[in-house]
Amino acid sequence: MVLARYLRDSRHPEPVPAAQDLAGIAALWKLRYNTPVGVGHPEQWLSV
Numbered sequence: 605m606v607l608a609r610y611l612r613d614s615r616h617p618e619p620v621p622a623a624q625d626l627a628g629i630a631a632l633w634k635l636r637y638n639t640p641v642g643v644g645h646p647e648q649w650l651s652v
Contacts, residue, residue: 626650 616636621628630646638644 621632623629627646627650630649633649634640634642634644634646
Protein backbone atom coordinates (compact mmCIF):
# COMPACT_ATOMS: atom_id res chain seq x y z
CA MET A 605 0.00 0.00 0.00
CA VAL A 606 2.79 2.42 0.88
CA LEU A 607 4.60 1.59 -2.36
CA ALA A 608 1.46 2.26 -4.38
CA ARG A 609 1.02 5.67 -2.73
CA TYR A 610 4.68 6.49 -3.28
CA LEU A 611 4.46 5.62 -6.97
CA ARG A 612 1.23 7.58 -7.37
CA ASP A 613 2.55 10.66 -5.58
CA SER A 614 5.96 10.61 -7.27
CA ARG A 615 4.27 11.40 -10.59
CA HIS A 616 3.26 14.82 -9.22
CA PRO A 617 6.41 16.74 -8.31
CA GLU A 618 4.70 19.91 -7.04
CA PRO A 619 5.10 20.40 -3.29
CA VAL A 620 2.33 19.75 -0.80
CA PRO A 621 0.89 23.00 0.62
CA ALA A 622 1.82 24.02 4.15
CA ALA A 623 -0.45 22.75 6.93
CA GLN A 624 -1.74 26.28 7.54
CA ASP A 625 -2.71 26.75 3.86
CA LEU A 626 -6.18 25.25 4.00
CA ALA A 627 -7.21 26.66 0.62
CA GLY A 628 -4.11 25.07 -0.95
CA ILE A 629 -4.84 21.73 0.69
CA ALA A 630 -8.45 21.90 -0.53
CA ALA A 631 -7.25 22.61 -4.07
CA LEU A 632 -4.84 19.66 -3.88
CA TRP A 633 -7.67 17.43 -2.63
CA LYS A 634 -9.82 18.49 -5.57
CA LEU A 635 -7.05 17.93 -8.09
CA ARG A 636 -5.57 14.64 -6.84
CA TYR A 637 -8.29 12.81 -4.90
CA ASN A 638 -11.61 14.13 -6.21
CA THR A 639 -10.42 14.75 -9.81
CA PRO A 640 -11.29 17.90 -11.77
CA VAL A 641 -14.55 16.34 -13.00
CA GLY A 642 -15.62 15.07 -9.55
CA VAL A 643 -18.67 16.48 -7.80
CA GLY A 644 -16.78 17.72 -4.74
CA HIS A 645 -15.63 21.33 -4.48
CA PRO A 646 -12.84 22.85 -2.39
CA GLU A 647 -15.43 24.97 -0.57
CA GLN A 648 -17.15 21.77 0.61
CA TRP A 649 -13.84 20.38 1.86
CA LEU A 650 -13.15 23.58 3.79
CA SER A 651 -16.57 23.51 5.47
CA VAL A 652 -16.05 20.01 6.91
